[in-house]
Amino acid sequence: MARPAHELKWLWLVIGAYVVSGAAAAWLMPWSREDKRRPPSIMEKYIPPDEEAHIEYVEYLLNERRLPMFSDPNVNYEAHQPPLFYMSCLPALVAGSAAAYLLGLPDSRAAVTLALRAWCILIGALVIWAVYALALRLFSGDGKKALLAAGFAALLPMHFVNLAGVTNDGLGELMITLCLLWALKVAANPDDTTSVVLGLLIGAAMLVKSNSLFVLAVGIVAVVLGTQAKNQRPHQVRAMGQSLGLMLGAMLLVCGWWLVRNQVLYGDPLAQKVFVGLFSQDRATPEWFFERGFGPAVYLQLVLFGTIFSFWGVFGQAIVYMPLWFYLLGFALAVAVLVGLAKGWWRWHRSGEARGVSAGWVLCGIALVLVGLMFVRFNMSFYQAQARYLFPAVGPLAALFAAGWWSLWAWGEGEDGEVSISKAGWALWWLALGVLAIAALWYLRPGAPLLGPPLLGM
Numbered sequence: 001m002a003r004p005a006h007e008l009k010w011l012w013l014v015i016g017a018y019v020v021s022g023a024a025a026a027w028l029m030p031w032s033r034e035d036k037r038r039p040p041s042i043m044e045k046y047i048p049p050d051e052e053a054h055i056e057y058v059e060y061l062l063n064e065r066r067l068p069m070f071s072d073p074n075v076n077y078e079a080h081q082p083p084l085f086y087m088s089c090l091p092a093l094v095a096g097s098a099a100a101y102l103l104g105l106p107d108s109r110a111a112v113t114l115a116l117r118a119w120c121i122l123i124g125a126l127v128i129w130a131v132y133a134l135a136l137r138l139f140s141g142d143g144k145k146a147l148l149a150a151g152f153a154a155l156l157p158m159h160f161v162n163l164a165g166v167t168n169d170g171l172g173e174l175m176i177t178l179c180l181l182w183a184l185k186v187a188a189n190p191d192d193t194t195s196v197v198l199g200l201l202i203g204a205a206m207l208v209k210s211n212s213l214f215v216l217a218v219g220i221v222a223v224v225l226g227t228q229a230k231n232q233r234p235h236q237v238r239a240m241g242q243s244l245g246l247m248l249g250a251m252l253l254v255c256g257w258w259l260v261r262n263q264v265l266y267g268d269p270l271a272q273k274v275f276v277g278l279f280s281q282d283r284a285t286p287e288w289f290f291e292r293g294f295g296p297a298v299y300l301q302l303v304l305f306g307t308i309f310s311f312w313g314v315f316g317q318a319i320v321y322m323p324l325w326f327y328l329l330g331f332a333l334a335v336a337v338l339v340g341l342a343k344g345w346w347r348w349h350r351s352g353e354a355r356g357v358s359a360g361w362v363l364c365g366i367a368l369v370l371v372g373l374m375f376v377r378f379n380m381s382f383y384q385a386q387a388r389y390l391f392p393a394v395g396p397l398a399a400l401f402a403a404g405w406w407s408l409w410a411w412g413e414g415e416d417g418e419v420s421i422s423k424a425g426w427a428l429w430w431l432a433l434g435v436l437a438i439a440a441l442w443y444l445r446p447g448a449p450l451l452g453p454p455l456l457g458m
Contacts (some may be wrong), residue, residue: 018154025164026117031110036444046316048165053078058089073278080271084207085168092119114165123170124163130177134395136209148402155433157313157440159443175205177395179215192225199247201386203254214370226392308384326455340408364396
């Protein structure tokens with residue numbers, strides 16, 4: 001369905017704000033270990049997480065012309081990851097290396113890093129578009145609500161700064177959001193074509209990040225919901241089996257070879273056992289904390305503290321914090337959204353017109369729960385209290401925040417009979433996100449004070 005020109009103008013403005021913010025973050029963060037803008041002891045703290053390992057993977061593909069094998073937790077330690085993102089980075093790597101050679105740059109790694117970061121930012125721009133498209137379906141074509149969701153994904157500091165580094169997170173988020181978007185289509189019309197396309201998308205997502213497997217569960221539920229709604233009972237089982245078979249077959253057609261390779265090399269189609277086994281040798285695990293006198297309750301508090309604060313922004317090696325007011329603003333925004341969600345639920349529950357939750361929200365809710373469970377499971381193996389691991393569900397998260405904010409500021413009915421948001425609510429949303437984004441960039445700049453965790457007297 002074509003969108004009004006003014007609405008698309010706003011969407012392009014949101015995507016542009018993301019690109020500018022991401023580009024600024026990519027420029028401010030250290031380009032390489034030769035970056036002289038910060039003292040070496042501080043510079044290390046600002047390097048995006050795992051960036052050097054991601055670059056090492058791309059360089060291995062270019063130099064060795066084959067996929068790496070994961071055997072050392074300290075050398076090319078992203079080698080267990082699927083290859084699609086890294087293959088997509090090859091042109092940027094070549095371009096950065098060529099630019100460094102032609103311009104005679106003394107630090108070729110800086111040019112390579114910036115080129116790869118630029119590619120990741122462009123992928124992130126597609127993520128913002130996909131979040132908008134998903135929200136548009138969840139909100140039944142309401143473009144203003146979808147813009148609020150896109151703005152949240154674009155300007156949430158932890159999100160855009162993370163995607164400004166070299167990371168496979170952006171392409172993973174893009175593929176997962178596209179899978180969710182197509183799952184909504186399958187739930188509405190589970191024919192052979194939509195089932196095959198969903199399977200192809202899930203397979204592609206699996207070739208970006210193995211933890212994308214959870215969208216297969218979402219796809220299965222989508223097929224079940226769709227076939228139940230479309231078919232009479234005698235034909236439901238057959239139609240469901242056919243759709244599931246087509247989806248699984250298409251998925252395996254794309255990523256089956258990767259699962260077989262992992263099984264042959266590691267004895268595990270997802271390569272999770274070798275990852276946990278090797279990383280447990282020198283990474284902080286719950287047992288590491290327990291051996292030092294921290295009980296399970298304290299460990300849980302540490303995980304909660306790190307996750308809540310890093311949702312808004314803890315950068316670099318998960319050690320670059322923002323001032324306290326930054327987090328208080330984020331917490332206030334979250335509380336307002338929760339109040340709005342409660343208000344909206346109460347209004348829906350009391351309304352005689354309520355007929356249940358749409359299939360789209362059910363599917364996105366399942367995705368949110370599964371991502372949350374994976375995050376909890378991850379922190380049962382390693383201490384990784386970083387909210388960026390929740391961003392595979394950035395589409396449903398952004399839609400929830402938009403729904404809560406809209407409900408909080410709902411203001412009467414417009415000419416078309418639809419409830420609209422007040423001008424104050426609309427302005428405050430963009431103002432709060434803009435302040436958070438600008439503040440994050442300000443404190444990421446060279447020369448900014450390195451702040452410790454707030455509320456801990458550091």
